[in-house]
Amino acid sequence: MTTIEKLLVLQDRDRRIKQLARDTEEIPARKSLSEATLNAHKAALAEAQDALKKNAAAIKAVELEIESHRERILKLRTQQNNVRTNEEYRTFEREIAAAEKAIRDEEDKEIVLMEEAEGLRVNVAMMEQKLKAEQKVVDADAQALNQRLDVIRREAEALAVERAALAKDIDADWLARYERIFKHTGDYAVVPLESGSCGGCHMKLPPQVVQDAKRNETMTVCSYCGRLLYWRT
Ligand SMILES: [Zn+2]
Structure with a gap:
């Protein structure tokens, strides 16, 4: 996983x-x-x-x-x-x-x-x-x-x-980050990319961020709301 x-x-x-x-x-x-x-x-x-x-x-x-x-x-x-x-x-x-x-x-x-x-x-x-x-x-x-x-x-x-x-x-870093965002947003800390937009705040994301998220390896965050992004496969 x-x-x-x-x-x-x-x-x-x-x-x-x-x-x-x-x-x-x-x-x-x-x-x-x-x-x-x-x-x-x-x-x-x-x-x-x-x-x-x-x-x-x-x-x-x-x-x-x-x-x-x-x-x-x-x-x-x-x-x-x-x-x-x-x-x-x-x-x-x-x-x-x-x-x-x-x-x-x-x-x-x-x-x-x-x-x-x-x-x-x-x-x-x-x-x-x-x-x-x-x-x-x-x-x-x-x-x-x-x-x-x-x-x-x-x-x-x-x-x-x-x-x-x-x-x-x-991983402790990911977990700490996740927990901070979850506490802050109160709903979701990890959201999928939805046709180039953040699944949390629905803002259009820069292509580079989308590319990063597609790899699902590094920690990619929405530059608007700070939620963790992932590519739904
Ligand atoms: Zn967002």
Whole structure:
């Protein structure tokens, strides 16, 4: 194998290693995304539960109000029994009528609140179901992502071993140069000549450079981007 051929194999492994690192980096973001969705469902459920609680408190308040009107009516009736004039009697009668009207109003409110409670309970049950379903999805996602991480880790370990063996077999100067370019460009350090142009930056190369590259023996670099050039045979 020529040095270029060895570098091409090395580059293939390095690109794979890099891709695996990128895949690994994406996983925490994907996990927090599904957690955010889950949290939104939890918040929606909490809101539904809160609305139901407020409704229950409002019903309780109405019932207390009715109770206090009833007690007042009892008191008024006792007082009414002890009046001396018709005028006083009628005043009590009016007050009692007003309290009875207040009770009917409160009872109407209670009916509305109870109807609302029905809808709110349905809503809470629905939100609980949705949360349960979402939790299942999130759990499955997390499991899949963890498995993916495991696969990536194993492949990366195997690649690291293979890469070390490949690198050992490459001339130190070429390797150092290759590594510097690969790190710098982030994509390819060794590129083919493509009809007289650099396969990396696509600039037209001087004929002499093309001739040098054709020999695939000496180190030929693109004068524009610095990538190593080879002649694809
Ligand atoms: Zn170039």
